[in-house]
Amino acid sequence: MRKKILVLGGAHIDRRGRIFGDTAPGASNPGAWFEEPGGGGFNAARNLARLGFDVRLISPRGGDPAGEMVAEAANHAGIDDKPFVFLDRKTPSYTAILERDGNLVIALADMELYKLFVPHRLAIRAIRDAFEATDLILCDANLPADTLSSIAARAATHGKPLAAIAISPAKVVRLKPCLAGIDYLFLNEAEAAALTESRPDDPRDWVAELRALGLKSGVITRGKRQLIAFSGDTTVGLQPPVVDNVADVTGAGDSLAAGILSALLAGHDLTEAVRHGTAVAAITVQSPFATAENLSPALLKAMLALVPQAVILS
Numbered sequence: 044m045r046k047k048i049l050v051l052g053g054a055h056i057d058r059r060g061r062i063f064g065d066t067a068p069g070a071s072n073p074g075a076w077f078e079e080p081g082g083g084g085f086n087a088a089r090n091l092a093r094l095g096f097d098v099r100l101i102s103p104r105g106g107d108p109a110g111e112m113v114a115e116a117a118n119h120a121g122i123d124d125k126p127f128v129f130l131d132r133k134t135p136s137y138t139a140i141l142e143r144d145g146n147l148v149i150a151l152a153d154m155e156l157y158k159l160f161v162p163h164r165l166a167i168r169a170i171r172d173a174f175e176a177t178d179l180i181l182c183d184a185n186l187p188a189d190t191l192s193s194i195a196a197r198a199a200t201h202g203k204p205l206a207a208i209a210i211s212p213a214k215v216v217r218l219k220p221c222l223a224g225i226d227y228l229f230l231n232e233a234e235a236a237a238l239t240e241s242r243p244d245d246p247r248d249w250v251a252e253l254r255a256l257g258l259k260s261g262v263i264t265r266g267k268r269q270l271i272a273f274s275g276d277t278t279v280g281l282q283p284p285v286v287d288n289v290a291d292v293t294g295a296g297d298s299l300a301a302g303i304l305s306a307l308l309a310g311h312d313l314t315e316a317v318r319h320g321t322a323v324a325a326i327t328v329q330s331p332f333a334t335a336e337n338l339s340p341a342l343l344k345a346m347l348a349l350v351p352q353a354v355i356l357s
Contacts, residue, residue: 045097046308049173051194052084052183052208053157054102054117054126055135056109057333059293066142080116081137081333083183083208086294089120090301090323091181093338096308099123099173103156106130120334125173127164132156135185145292145328152211157185162193174201179308181206181300184214191217195224208300212237223257227307229300231264246271247356250278262303262317264296270321271356272303274313281317281353286325294333299324302343314353322346 058078066072084102092098100117104110104126113134117124135157139150164170174180180198182191184207191207198205209215209230215238218225236242239252246263250273253261260274269280302323306316326335326346 045095046178047097047099047176048088048091048179048181048304048308049177050084050088050091050098050100050102050181051160051186052102052181053082053135053154053185053210054080054085054088054100054104054113055082055137055154056112057081057293058136058138059141059291060139061141061145061291062143062148064143066148077331079332080113081294082135083185083210083297084181085113085117086297086333087181087183087208087301087304088122089116089334090298090327090338091305092121093334093336094301094305094323094340094343096305097123099125099177101125101127101170101173103127103129103135103160105132105134105156107133109134109136125169127160129156129159132159139293141291141293145289147292154185158187160186160190162190165190165193165197174198174203177203179204179206179304181208181304183208184210184217186217188217188220192221192224195221199224206300206304208297209234209238219256222253223259226259227300227304228253228258228261229264229296229303230261231266231296235263247278247280260313262299262320264299270317272313272317272353276357277313278356279314279317279353280356281321282351283321284325284349284351286328289328290331291333292328295324295328298327298334298338314355317353318347318350319343322350325349 140148204226206227215234262272299320303320306319
């Protein structure tokens with residue numbers, strides 16, 4: 044039987060403007076506009092579904108064309124989509140401006156609807172049953188802090204592992220009260236700095252600080268530089284392979300999370316799991332979309348041949 048994953052988090056519209064030439068701050072820049080469904084939880088959910096997992100997605104959504112666009116994308120990816128639909132509200136959105144090479148210049152998140160995913164909604168029978176039936180729960184920091192704490196408490200009650208995606212430096216702090224209840228946290232350098240309120244010279248020092256906050260396991264991505272991952276007393280590093288034909292870096296962190304979780308659920312250890320995550324991220328950044336529609340177990344296996352071995356740091 045396929046492993047089941049319950050995803051509670053962001054599923055909204057991503058709008059991205061790409062600048063054609065060198066970025067000129069404070070001026071009009073020639074470029075092009077593009078939009079697609081996205082969101083940290085949703086991106087990870089689509090990747091996990093394409094890798095063969097039975098994925099159920101629960102998130103708030105507006106009763107508008109944007110919400111219908113998200114639903115259609117979920118159905119296309121093979122996700123069991125169970126949204127809370129608020130007919131009088133608009134679906135959340137994320138608007139980003141990207142440089143010519145795909146790196147982020149600035150972004151605006153209009154996410155007010157997620158505040159309506161309050162803790163008492165977790166008591167709905169269908170959600171209680173989903174917690175009981177799943178093999179893993181994945182949430183993201185788009186949700187309110189008290190809801191995230193309630194998710195962690197409910198996951199512990201049911202004895203289910205919980206993973207979380209940090210989303211942004213402003214939102215990752217919502218996870219701080221429930222860090223001890225999170226089994227795997229995926230974050231980048233800026234989010235690690237916001238969560239620990241520090242920026243050490245050696246990024247490995249974040250590991251000790253995150254452990255002190257109660258986190259069991261985590262992965263800190265650093266763009267093209269070595270990522271740092273830890274679980275228990277083990278810390279590993281992995282240098283991502285060079286990807287020459289980068290189309291868009293949007294969704295890379297979400298895809299890395301999906302790849303790592305897929306490997307962990309398949310029984311691989313941390314050193315092999317980070318290779319899987321890095322391979323899925325490498326596939327994703329070659330796509331113009333936030334998730335690669337051609338992602339499959341076979342493509343992942345082929346990309347793994349280009350990913351170096353992880354090294355034990357401690």
